[in-house]
Amino acid sequence: MTEYIMGNGAIAMGALKAGISFASGYPGTPSSEIIETIYKRKHEGVYLEWSVNEKAALEGAAAAAMSGARALVTMKQVGLNVASDPLMSLAYVGIKGGLVVVSADDPGPISSQTEQDTRRFADFARIPVFDPSSVEEAYEMIQDAFDYSEKYKTPVLFRPTTRVCHAYASVDIKDYDRPAVCEGFVRDSSKWVIFPRLSYINHGLIEERNVKIGKELSSYRFNTVEGISEKAVVTSGISYAYVKEALKDLKEVKLIKIATAYPFPEDFVLEALRGVKEAICIEELSPYLEEQILKTVGKYHLDTEVSGKINGRVAHNGENSVELSERVLRAFLDTDGKEEDTDKSDIPKVPARPPVLCAGCPHRASFYAVKQAAKGRKSIFCGDIGCYTLGNAMPLDMVDTCLCMGAGITMAQGFSHTNEDTACFAFTGDSTFFASGITGVVNAVYNEADIILCILDNSTTAMTGHQPHPGTGFNLSNGNTVKADIGKILEAAGVKKIITTDPLDHKRSVEAVKECLEEKGVRAVIFKSPCIAIERSDKKCAIDREECVNCKKCIHETGCPALIISEGNVTIDTTLCTGCGLCKNVCPKGAIGG
Amino acid sequence: MNKNILICGVGGQGTVLASRIIAASAMNMGEKVMSAETIGMAQRGGPVTSHVRIGNDVFSPLIPFGQADMILAFEPAEAVRNLKYLKKGGTVIVNTVPVKPVTESVKDTGYDGSAMTAYLKKEYKCVFADSDKTALKFGSTKFFNIIMLGIACGIGELGIDGTELVEQIKRSVPAKYLDINTEAFNEGLRTGEKYKGDQ
Structure with missing residues (x-):
């Protein structure tokens, strides 16, 4: 069907x-x-x-x-x-x-x-x-x-x-x-x-x-040759689609598609390159095919000139497109480029729109609590992989490093051993914790690192589309299963100080971090609050127009997308607001309620 | 039929459902369809685009620059951001209500979408829509994507029958919201029909 x-x-x-x-x-x-x-x-x-x-x-x-x-x-x-x-x-x-x-x-x-x-x-x-x-x-x-x-x-x-x-x-x-x-x-x-x-x-x-x-x-059905020409394009993957699209307006070339990069189908390529004087490799990521073609040309002393990423005809980085392929092909085929037909000089500047934490995201509240508690102290904030990498954006600015899954916990340890009088924080999501964070915690305890571990537990793998993980008590084969307890795992690993807090309870969360800052060794704060996309909230915050002085502190401190300026006034976009209340804690006038 | 339709906006505006309805309707009409969507990190409040390509002579899931017959823009700056895809003489259906990027609010640069709308009006064949009005009339902006579909259908350039779209909307939305979605579609259809032929 x-x-x-x-x-x-x-x-x-x-x-x-x-x-x-x-x-x-x-x-x-x-x-x-x-x-x-x-x-x-x-x-x-x-x-x-x-x-x-x-x-x-x-x-x-x-x-x-x-x-x-x-x-x-x-x-x-x-x-x-x-x-x-x-x-x-x-x-x-x-x-x-x-x-x-x-x-x-x-x-x-x-x-x-x-x-x-x-x-x-x-x-x-x-x-x-x-x-x-x-x-x-x-x-x-x-x-x-x-x-x-x-x-x-x-x-x-x-x-x-x-x-x-x-x-x-x-x-x-x-x-x-x-x-x-x-x-x-x-x-x-x-x-x-x-x-x-x-x-x-x-x-x-x-x-x-x-x-x-x-x-x-070499005789695999998806390794294909189209057309006859002394000029060949060697391509694979989605670049093949882009090249096909670009070739609609260009003259005939020999189009060689290699669907099996390794083991290299050498016989197929030798046959395809017969009579080809010049070949250009259009592929994404590394010049893998180009290197193999060069090797084949050298091995068999073929009279074929090979170009691509290695000689600078194709960009090494970034994704390919129809436009990029067309530009490369026009140069390769000595065909003039299309004329730009309109003057684009008066086009207004489009605002940048970097991805941000959602309105009401508990991670924002967690980051803000740590930021408030660590104010005035020399600190390093190690981030990790997940939605919370977005904690790097202004105004939160709470991610100093991000390397790979689980690295935040171990990097914080490395910083603690090399940076004196510095509070070393590690932010790790729940799914990342289970994926590759636990061994890092064991390492920290064993080697007596001085770190504050902040587990941002939103009960899901949010960034990739809300998949379940061991902490959710749900699996794909049976549905309900044993729920792994992050606090108990930390305790078993030897972490002595473990505080669990709801990040939306701002006061208590700040206190929890401050309490950890007063101690040495491995300390952990588990910030537990579900992802807003999992547990929908009907709550909304509201601004008291009489009290609000439009100081915009709520916007400048939290960067919540639900706080906007409308007709000169700070306003809550009720289509986005989840009523998390973080802005209430920020407002110096107590003008936000709901 | 050969049609390239670009749908753009900001994560959470319902662009994906709109693109799926167009694609599925075209497929039901026996057309070959291909599309591509933004998924992943960019969805978190970032710009989103869906490319829908209808026709046989299509290879790339992304529309090449200058080949979109129509842009359905759910936000004015996103319309301008994607103009490079529009073909000469193509139509832009655009929501005039801006979504301010958080960075803009933090820096107070005063982006309100008006410069985008003015530019589009001056340079392109446009149909303007207003999601704030939708919110007032239908109680929520979540029906705005269906209004946009209605407009696209109404101006007569989508190449897909209205009845086919309505059938597909029926299959795509929860039964209890069917009436209000049908109403939203018809509202868009009437707006689009006003622009038909005389843009």
Whole structure:
């Protein structure tokens, strides 16, 4: 049946069609909707989980695949860094049932820390990678990925990019059956236990196998050549779509699409490059294809000039577009550019609109409480990954560092050991705490760091679309489950001072932080209040016009988007206000009520 | 049919539902549809865009610059921000009510959307809408996206039948809000029809 479906939805439906009976992942833009789609659609016989992090997701899936089941693991590209430990070893050990690891890349980056390239990871781990260029292709290709995985007994990477993950298209989605019951794990320590001897042997076998896979992929249906010309464009992924669009107005070129970057389909490329004098590589993230083409040209002494990112014809950073592709292609084909037809000099300056914490977000209140309590003290505020990274924006200005998941807790320790007389704060969300914060807390206690840990517990994984986590008491396989207690975990790790407070209770929250500031060692404040998108509030604040002197302190201190200036007066936008009351605590005139 | 429709605004204004209704309606009419949306960090009060592309000769989910037949802008500055997508002679349907970025409120730069509206009026084929009026009439701005759809349909350039859109609205909104959404759609339709042909 033809469905209008998101790229991530198509990947999910393709995996179900491929007969998965295990799927796990950790939320991360742009990958989160894959697990969510499986959850919403028919999936009897499929075990499904949001894992605590990507490493756990892959390790669980590895065991399922070793038992003969087909398993899917999903994450964003930086999640693959977390899962890289099991991935590298699993590449040596291998699997039985097909195992596909979806690692969604994010050129731009739009919602990520890095512009890393999963194709490099495939090369590094010596495992195949599939790179879909459209939603339709993603649906088909994920099924192929499972077949290759099972045929060659290796985990396979599947790397869509944001514009494939979050694009929608009409796709013919086929019906699928309940997966067959897997054979079950068969003990064989010479196979499943990684020892130096096994790694040595398998390393050799893997390199031999990859040559074979490269040959087989040379006739893979999604590695394609279109047109005849001495000038060729080599591309992959969504860049293929941009190039196709740009070529509508340009003359004929040979268009080479490489959907399997590793093992490189060398025979296919050699054939495609026949008669080509000049080739330009248009790809996002790293110049992976360009390097492989250069290698091939050198190896076979081809008379083909290769350009792309390495010689500066294509930008290294940022996402590609039809416009950028067209500019590159016009220069490559010596075609004049389109004339700019209108004078844009009188266009008014558009205001910047950076993302901000929502009106009523409890994180704003938590940050503000810490800011008030730490006023006048030398402090370092370590942030982390989640909505609360937005605490960096003015006027809160409460995030001095942000590195990667869980790093806030450990970085605060590093600062405490190197910066005297400085209060070192770590802000960590609940999902991040479970994902990779707990070990950091244990490290802090063990090594006697002097930090104040602020857990911003909003009972969800908000930024990626409100996925459940161990603290929510809800899982995808059974619904209700045991609720992990952050306070008890901290206590068990040896944290002596733990205060739980509602951040919307401003006075008590400030007191809690002040109390922690008076002590030494590892102290923790758990700021507990649900995300406003989970527990809707009908409450509204109201400004007493008689009392308000329009000093705008509420706006300048909190930066709440519900506080606006209307006809010269500070006004509450009641469509946004949740009645959190933070502004009431800020107003020097007591003019805000409700 | 070949149509490119860009829908833009600020996170939370209902742009995504509007784009899904257009896309699904076109699909029900047997058209090939592709679209792209802003998801993730940018949603938190940042600018959002949905690109809807209808037709066979389409590859990129994002509309190339200068090819949008129509921009449905839920906020005046967002209309201006996305003008690069509009084709020559294309139409801008724009809400004149500004959403002030927090940074503007903090710095008191006085952005009120009027410079944007004035510029659009001077340079482009425009249809103006007012979400404050929607809020007064329908009790909430949340029906404004449906009004925008009505306008787009009313000016006769969307290429999608009104009945198809209404059918899709029925499938997309909770039953208890169906009447008020239908009313909102018709209100938009009447506004759009006034502009039909004589912009």
